[in-house]
Amino acid sequence: MAKAEDYGLGPHTFPRGWFIVAEASELPQGRAIPLRFFGKDFALYRGESGRPIMLDAYCPHMQTHLAASDSTAIVQECKQIEGDSIRCPYHGWRFGPDGKCDDIPYFEGTFPRSAVIASYPVEEVMGCIMMWHDPEGGEPQYAPPKLKEWDDPSWVRWELDHLGELEMHPQEILDNMADVHHLGPTHGAPCEYFENEFRDHIYIQRQGGVHAGYNSMLRSSTWYTGPGVLLSKQSFGDVITYELIANTPVDDGVSKVWHAALAQGSSDTPSAEDIEAAKQIQAGALAAFAADFSVWKNKGSATRILQIQTDGPFATGRRWYKQFYDKAENAGTYQEKANGVHHVKNMATPPQEAMDFEGDLFEGIEKR
Ligand code: FES
Ligand SMILES: [Fe+2]
Known part of the structure; x- marks a missing residue:
């Protein structure tokens, strides 16, 4: 590895x-x-x-x-x-x-x-x-990621799926953010629109497309807050859910991975049925994530990507990720180079509905 x-x-x-x-x-x-x-x-x-x-x-x-x-x-x-x-x-x-x-x-x-x-x-x-x-022992530079829905009693709190250790460097987990063209073959939901945006320590992906198996529109706004914790707001038909995927390095080249999903119940005191429905939603999200996981478990190491013009911005994503491996005082240089919106050749950009769905998701994500 x-x-x-x-x-x-x-x-x-x-x-x-x-x-x-x-x-x-x-x-x-x-x-x-x-x-x-x-x-x-x-x-x-x-x-x-x-x-x-x-x-x-x-x-x-x-x-x-x-x-x-x-x-x-x-x-x-x-x-x-x-x-x-x-x-x-x-x-x-x-x-x-x-x-x-x-x-x-x-x-x-x-x-x-x-x-x-x-x-x-x-x-x-x-x-x-x-x-x-922080390998240099510095204090936190931003707050840990948190969904405001966690404190809303109408949302059913998750229990984590513990996926254990993966013998793959987390770099390749992060590569997924720019990976516009795995969504069809791996997940059965090819993109109709896609973009990435970088904001300092935040890495955003916006995408949507019709899921072939269900004939229903699937939209997501997904973001890493730093290198370890991914959250994703998703709509499938008219159901909105959140997903968590987290990686933590165990040893060099070995990552521990967790997964979870948050779904809304029918009232402020979710019933047994609401809790069961939320568990089913999490199981469905885990099944989709398992497709990535099975690829990762068995793949070789893409220390270099044979990038073609219509691939997503893997190189920019990797440059952004390097900020966390360099001295804290140098992180700004990587951020300046990556910051902004990045589009993919021959791929539509998010329509207004996608931005309306995203809403104010990234307001309040600030540095300390
Ligand atoms: S107190 Fe003696 S080894 Fe810790
Ligand atoms: Fe994926």
Whole structure:
């Protein structure tokens, strides 16, 4: 499998941005879970305040994994989490949510300055735990993506589909955004109109066409907020839904993938039927996504694309994606080169109905 370097990304091996690291419901009360992303091990836990906290996995005392020592007494007795702090299972040193050691049970002097573990910005958004990853350790540059429908009780909240690890670099997942001509052969819904737009850290795709199998118009406005989280507003006939597809690098060239869909119920307190209907919509969206997934699982690495004139703007999409692998101070250079609307040769641009359907989707998506 190809790595970041093979695609000419870099200098960083892993990108900067918000990424899903777990589903919120996976976090048990009172204990930590081990995670591996970005070629590193982490411990994720929920403090007693309810706040999710993510630290590097290894204790600075003797390198014990904070979240993978399940047979220890302190874990067995559910005494590892105290307030928003966590104790190491080996000798009980305690670390606060900022990663600083705040108690050593058998020592009362000044703690060594190196008794600290790296701590990462995490937020609970739409049933997901999202982490800000920056190889340079910088603060978040924009808010994690969020649909306002998540807080509208008439929409049925999703549970994530966990698609597991894919031995493919996320670059090729992002290539899908510019890929106008896979929609017919892969999904049975060839495009009638298509365009891409780049706005700094946002990558938008607008497309629509009649789905051959259902003889119904399918429209979508799809966007990445940074390199890890895709959201898509879709209309099929007169039903509007949202879809989530997320990728997080595990190791160089290996991605973890999640999927979900949001559908509206018939009232502010969705009935059992509404919940079942939303599950069916998510299953249908997953079946469509499975077509991409089966291609990805079995394909070779397109470190170069044999681009022809009527393909979508793959090269621009790849240039946009590089901003997350370069120093934060250089990101603006990639953004300036990509920003704007990009059309595809011999392909219609979105009609007014498509823009009306999109509405104010991208208002309020701003930098911090
Ligand atoms: S190894 Fe963590 S407290 Fe000793
Ligand atoms: Fe696709």
